[in-house]
Amino acid sequence: MSIKVDQALCSGCGLCVELCPEVFSWGSEGKAVVKKQESETCDLEEIADQCPMEAIEI
Numbered sequence: 794m795s796i797k798v799d800q801a802l803c804s805g806c807g808l809c810v811e812l813c814p815e816v817f818s819w820g821s822e823g824k825a826v827v828k829k830q831e832s833e834t835c836d837l838e839e840i841a842d843q844c845p846m847e848a849i850e851i
């Protein structure tokens with residue numbers, strides 16, 4: 794599995810960071826970045842579906 798945040802699409806709303814701080818964190822430009830490629834505690838597909846900008850690619 795490969796997951797990434799499209800920096801051009803991310804609005805910096807913070808939802809993914811709030812839902813799964815294990816995987817998502819803040820980049821230097823106030824947009825979410827992926828710091829880990831997998832998680833046993835978060836449903837990454839579900840979070841990707843919830844991203845309002847559809848910026849999370851799995």
Ligand code: SF4
Nearest residue numbers: 803804806807809844
């Ligand atoms: S939920 Fe989507 S738009 Fe919001 S910070 Fe995460 S990647 Fe960016």
